[in-house]
Amino acid sequence: MASPDGPGLAGLVVALVALAAWQFVIYPAAFSPLASIPSAHCELSVSDLDAVRTVYQGGFDKPVWYSVFDNYGVPCMFSTRGMAEHSARLLPILEDSISGPSSLGVVDVYSVFMAATMDFIACYIFGLRNGTDFLRDKAYRDHFLELYKARNDYGIYDQELPWLTKWCRRLGVPLCPKWVDGANRELGEWCRRLCDAIVGNGDAGISEGQETTSPGDHPVVWRALVSGLKNEEAKNGPSSILYPTALTNFRLSIASELFDHVLAGQETAGLTLTYLAWRLSQSPELQAQLRAELLTLSPSLRVPADGTAPELPDPKQLDSLPLLHAVLMETLRLHAPIPGAQPRQTPEQGCRIGPYEVHGGIRIAAMAYTLHRDEVVFPEPLKWDPTRWLPSAASDEERRQRNRQFWAFSSGGRMCIGSNFAMHEMKLVTAAIYSNYTTHVVDDAGMENPTDGLPSNKLACRLHEISRSICRRYNALEAQGNPSRAQHRLVVRGYSKQLERNAFMELLRNPRFDQPVEWHWQPHLSVVYWLLVVSGAKSDRIPALHPDDSQALHDLSAKASHCAALKNVRAVVAGQMTWQEFWQVEDVRYLADNEVMEWIHKVVDIADTLCTT
Secondary structure, eight states: OOOTTHHHHHHHHHHHHHHHHIIIIIIIIIISTTTTSTTOSSSEEEOOHHHHHHHHTTTOBOOGGGGGGOBTTBOOTTTOOOOHHHHHHHHHHHHHHHHSTTOOSOOOHHHHHHHHHHHHHHHHHHOTTTSOOTTTOHHHHHHHHHHHHHHHTSHHHHHHOHHHHHHHHHTTOOSSOHHHHHHHHHHHHHHHHHHHHHOTTOOSSOOGGGOOSOGGGOOHHHHHHHHHHHHHHHHHGGGSTTIIIIITSHHHHHHHHHHHHHHHHHHHHHHHHHHHHHHHHTOHHHHHHHHHHHTTOSSOOSOOTTOOOOOOOOHHHHHTOHHHHHHHHHHHHHTOSSOSBOOEEOOTTOEEETTEEEOTTOEEEEBHHHHTTOTTTSSSTTSOOGGGGOTTTSOHHHHHHHHHHOOTTOOSTTSOTTHHHHHHHHHHHHHHHHTTOOOOOSOOTTSSSOSOOSSOOHHHHHHHHHHHHHHHHHHTTSOTTOTTSOOOOOEEEOOOHHHHHHHHHHHHHOTTOSSOOTTOOOGGGOHHHHHHHHTTOOBTTBOOOOTTSOHHHHHHHHHHTTOGGGHHHHHHHTTSSOHHHHHHHSOHHHHHHTHHHHHHHHHHHHOSEEEOO
C-alpha cells in the first residue's frame, strides 16, 4: 500500500529540481541581465584594475550578502549597505618555550598569534584594563578559538541561500547545526560583557568611575564611537540617516560595531603573522638579514638581560625598514587573509564595466587572490619573494604598479578602516620576535604547501629539540672541550631510498635551498643533509659539525672527508664547481645509486633515533 505522503513528497522533489534548473541553468543562460556577458551567471567578477576602481572607488553599495555580518540584529559599519604592554605578555611565552622547565623549543604560532592580535585589538578598543588577556589565559583562548572555528564553515547558507536557509529553519530542519548557533550566541555574549565592563552602570555613555590617567587604559575606539553617535543624535535627531538603526538601538549598535572590529582585527592579522612566520622559518638566511635590519632600531627590541619588556621604537622607524615591510607585503600578497570575493552592487541606473554595459542591481566583485596573481605585475606570482618589494630589486615604476594592484585591504570608501593599525601591529610583533629569536618549522600540517608532504615530522622534531635543549642546559656550566659535556643525539627522519636519492640530486643542484626540494622535507632531519655535513661540504645552509654533535658523527666525518668519491660533491656545494661541470666529470646517477647510498646507510647506522612517523 502506497504511503499517503508519497505523492506530496515526490511533488516537492520535482518542484525543487525545477526551481534549481530555473535558478542555475535557464535563468542565467537566457533571462539574466548578465546573459550577454561571457561566463557571467549570478555574479560579475572583475580582475582588471580599472574595473576595480570603477566598482570600489565609484561608490557602489554593498549587497544584502553582507547582512550575515549584522550582530545582535543590528548592522555594523562593515555590514551596512547603501602596545608596550603586549610585548611584556608575548615575549615571555616565547622565552619559556626555549628555556622553561618543560621547554621543547616548540610554539603553536597560530594560537599565540591569534591571542596576540586579539589582545592588541581588544585593548585598543576597550583599553588595557577592560580588554582581553588571551596570551596568558591559554585555556579561555583555546575555548574561544574553538567557538570561532565552529561558525566559520556555515556563513555561506545565510549569504548565498538566504531564502532556503530561513525556510528550512521554519520547518525545523536548519541547514546549520544547533551548536553553530550556540557558538554565535556565546561569542555575542562575550562581546556584550566587554562592552558592559566599561560602564559599570550599564549605560551607553562613559561613567566618571572609568576615567583613568593611564593612557593604556583609554578605550580609544569605544569613546570615539560613542562620542560620534551622541554628536550625530544631538545634531540631527530623528532626521539622521543613522536614526532607524544606530540611534534607536544605541547599545546594541555599539556592541555590533565593536564585535565586528574585534573579530576582524584578530583573525586577519593573526592569520597573516602565522603565514609570515611559516615562510621565514623556511629561510634562515632571510631571518638573519631581517634580524640585522631590526637591530638597527633605537631603542632596540632586544629583551634586556633583566627580562623586562623592551622599549618600543618610534613607529616611523619601523616603517622605514625596507626588508620588514617587504616580508609583510609579500605575505599579504600571497596569503591575503581575505582572498575571496568582496561583493558590491551596481547602481540602479546601471554602469559600464570595460566593454560591457551592466544592468543595475547586479552583484559584482573583485578578489585579492586574482589581483595578487597577475603575472604581468607579479612575475612568478606563486613564488613567495619579498625582494619584489625592495627598492634595490625593483624599479620605482614596478613597485608603483605593484602597490596599485595590492588589495589585501580592499580599496575605496569601504576599504578596511584598520589597515594602518594592522600594518603597525604586525610589524611590531614581527620585529619583537625576530630581534630576539630564530624560528624553524616543527610541524606545519594543515598549512598550504606544507614543507613535509609525508606524515608529520612532529615526533622527530620533538626528539631533536629535546636533545639540544638538554645539552644546552647541561653544558652551560661545562667548558668547551671538556669530555664530560653532553652530546647531541642524532635524530633522523627515515624516508624511502628513492626520496633520499632525489634529495641528494636536488641539494647538489641547489645547495642553498632557495627552492624547496620536490618532497618538502625538514633539512636537519634528513639523512642526506647529515651526509653532506659529515662529508665536509660547506655552504651558507650546510654548516660544519657542532662540537657537541655525537662522537660517531665526528668519526664518520673524518672518514668521509678523505673519500675521493665525495670530493666533487664538496666542490659543488661550496660553489667551486657548477652543476653542469659536475655532470661532465661525474656519472652522477651512478654516484647517487651506489656511493651515496652506501654513505646514507652509514649515517643511518650511527643514528641514535630513526623516526618513521
